[in-house]
Amino acid sequence: MGYSHVYAEAKADPDGFWMKAAEAIDWVTPPTKALFDDNAPLYEWFSDGTLNACWNAVDRHVEAGHGERIAIIHDSPITHSKHELTYAELRDRVASLAGALRAKGVEKGDRVIIYMPMVPEALEAMLACSRLGAIHSVVFGGFAANELAVRIDDCQPKCIIAASCGLEPGRVVHYKPLLDGAIEMATHKPDFCVIFQREQEVARLEEGRDYDWHGFQFGVEPAECVPVEGNHPHYILYTSGTTGQPKGVIRHTGGHMVALNWSMRNLYDMNPGEVFWAASDVGWVVGHSYICYAPLTFGCTTIVFEGKPVGTPDAGTFWRVIQDHGVKCLFTAPTALRAVKREDSQGALIGDYDISCLESLFLAGERADPDTIVWAQDKLGVPVVDHWWQTETGWCIAGNPLGIEKLPVKIGSPSVPMPGYDVQILDEGGHPVPDGDLGAIAVKLPLPPGTLPTLWNAEARFRKSYLDHFPGYYETGDAGYKDEDGYLYIMARTDDVINVAGHRLSTGGMEEVLASHPDVAECAVIGVADQLKGQMPMGFLCLNAGTQKSAEDVVSECVKLVREKIGPVAAFKLATVVQRLPKTRSGKILRGTMVNIADGKDYKMPATIDDPAILDEITEALKELGYPK
Ligand code: COA
Ligand code: AMP
Numbered sequence: 312m313g314y315s316h317v318y319a320e321a322k323a324d325p326d327g328f329w330m331k332a333a334e335a336i337d338w339v340t341p342p343t344k345a346l347f348d349d350n351a352p353l354y355e356w357f358s359d360g361t362l363n364a365c366w367n368a369v370d371r372h373v374e375a376g377h378g379e380r381i382a383i384i385h386d387s388p389i390t391h392s393k394h395e396l397t398y399a400e401l402r403d404r405v406a407s408l409a410g411a412l413r414a415k416g417v418e419k420g421d422r423v424i425i426y427m428p429m430v431p432e433a434l435e436a437m438l439a440c441s442r443l444g445a446i447h448s449v450v451f452g453g454f455a456a457n458e459l460a461v462r463i464d465d466c467q468p469k470c471i472i473a474a475s476c477g478l479e480p481g482r483v484v485h486y487k488p489l490l491d492g493a494i495e496m497a498t499h500k501p502d503f504c505v506i507f508q509r510e511q512e513v514a515r516l517e518e519g520r521d522y523d524w525h526g527f528q529f530g531v532e533p534a535e536c537v538p539v540e541g542n543h544p545h546y547i548l549y550t551s552g553t554t555g556q557p558k559g560v561i562r563h564t565g566g567h568m569v570a571l572n573w574s575m576r577n578l579y580d581m582n583p584g585e586v587f588w589a590a591s592d593v594g595w596v597v598g599h600s601y602i603c604y605a606p607l608t609f610g611c612t613t614i615v616f617e618g619k620p621v622g623t624p625d626a627g628t629f630w631r632v633i634q635d636h637g638v639k640c641l642f643t644a645p646t647a648l649r650a651v652k653r654e655d656s657q658g659a660l661i662g663d664y665d666i667s668c669l670e671s672l673f674l675a676g677e678r679a680d681p682d683t684i685v686w687a688q689d690k691l692g693v694p695v696v697d698h699w700w701q702t703e704t705g706w707c708i709a710g711n712p713l714g715i716e717k718l719p720v721k722i723g724s725p726s727v728p729m730p731g732y733d734v735q736i737l738d739e740g741g742h743p744v745p746d747g748d749l750g751a752i753a754v755k756l757p758l759p760p761g762t763l764p765t766l767w768n769a770e771a772r773f774r775k776s777y778l779d780h781f782p783g784y785y786e787t788g789d790a791g792y793k794d795e796d797g798y799l800y801i802m803a804r805t806d807d808v809i810n811v812a813g814h815r816l817s818t819g820g821m822e823e824v825l826a827s828h829p830d831v832a833e834c835a836v837i838g839v840a841d842q843l844k845g846q847m848p849m850g851f852l853c854l855n856a857g858t859q860k861s862a863e864d865v866v867s868e869c870v871k872l873v874r875e876k877i878g879p880v881a882a883f884k885l886a887t888v889v890q891r892l893p894k895t896r897s898g899k900i901l902r903g904t905m906v907n908i909a910d911g912k913d914y915k916m917p918a919t920i921d922d923p924a925i926l927d928e929i930t931e932a933l934k935e936l937g938y939p940k
Contacts, residue, residue, distance in 0.1 A: 328731075329356065336568045357541030372398045385429075385431045412443060424463060424468040426474070426490060427473060432524065466768075504520055551816050567761050571705075577715050578712050602614075612636075620650045621654050645813070675698050725799060738751075751787075752791050754784060789803070821848055833853040838906065852889070
């Protein structure tokens, strides 16, 4: 059965299609139907079934006789270590951790924040929460204490599980002081914390609040899996919106399991027992879906990689990992390949390893530029699949479903919609535009299983951000077009979100931080094109009259402030002081025009511009920063 047939089947009979997919996972009580639309335009899937995500990801494989299969391989070129965990070992470790959390009062529905680097214990913590029906919220290690505090106040965790430190090349990231600082800042206080002490840095524990990961498990009774409803929130994952307040994307348990499990065979062409490697971080959606839940639920071996594509120790690391662990499918961000290509443009290091096990490379997280795709195809000799998705959807919206049919590749396009996604290109009025015309990309409701049902504690914001603009559709926030064969092209964001090294960041959030500097009267942050990271944030600062400090001092203080408030992951290093910002007559900052000037693109003088001369000042300031490149 080819792609068109499968896609049409899901469209004609979504209930039948997804109920069939649901048979591939274990239910305590099977659902009576797939879609629950009584509360439209809010939709849910499999609400009346009961199941447990940890059972599906771990226990069921042991029960089926695969306890000796490797579940997780940890490979850390930073600590020069590798080790493996079987499914049986993983089950025992997770059951023990869950038992210890339960003994301290963690129950179904409680929130648990996880702040950990790329160690297997991060997955164990996620799975232990799933086992109890507790709702985890993983926070990426590159975020600063303030971002962690915002998340603590929003989801109000009973417990925080953290590691003592993370390891970046050449630097230890001191997680514990960041955690302590965040708890101090937050209004909500967790009942307790669990600290996984790494040998690279042992953190001081606070008596009565902090427990040692190993010590607090001593003598506890392992926990069994707690059945939860299909619409029970499995996790909350915060992602950047247009403001500094991140959005808490919720994932419901039933649809999550069904969609991820379906995607492993049909999209990634995997079989149970094979090795799948998503070179991302558990702090991002790719890590949730494709380092943890999808490969494990499907019975694959997953790799937890603590390293970088370059510099740990060189641009051959990816190929070494593929060879050493027999990786069949690699999933990474284009920026990682650009980093490799920059250091080893001929791909000479690929020849040092036997990567004949590799059958496909999937790219996501940002637009895959044609140069990178062609380079990878040429050097690796396997299909390179660009696929498009978002934190909100949890799995692919458009891709090339290798497990169903390898469709012709059109470079620059992530190919076609996955079953369940009715993707339309709309004009401002919400009407579909002709093929080839640019518009806002929207998905006709309902979205398929596995996608977000709403935002944590913020249904009004969910409706406003995603549903209100185009009634009957989910607004993706991306703009692009569709060609005559139904292939999609994702060109840009329609909001103030930028994509830096595959990481989604809010320029609005950075502006809020800059505006808090006492000498800054007004500011704007834009994303400028960057050869390696795709985009880089750039700040324009207007200073208060009478400021005593030099422009250089304010710029360097602002750079420091963003690192302190948002974190190193914001990669905010470029800023300049200007007299005025270009605006429309109604006072809206012309960020799009500034981006065009910085990227050296032609632009039309906006008809509504208040004072065109300001653009000359911006052009001058950019020139001083070396832009356009
Ligand atoms: N904990 C703490 N700090 C972190 C971190 C983490 N988990 N991850 C990144 N950082 C820090 C980095 O150390 C760096 O700090 P610095 O300013 O002191 O150098 C900063 O955040 C920016 O990191 P990054 O954007 O990763 O840049 P880099 O220069 O370290 O590396 C690449 C560049 C391209 C190699 C790297 O960005 C990369 O591997 N990208 C792949 C992205 C990816 O997989 N995205 C997932 C989406 S699928
Ligand atoms: P995130 O939620 O962090 O996964 O970021 C999602 C956003 O990244 C999308 O809305 C797109 O803007 C961008 N993105 C992800 N994958 C792709 C892709 N394959 N092509 C183009 N843009 C992408």
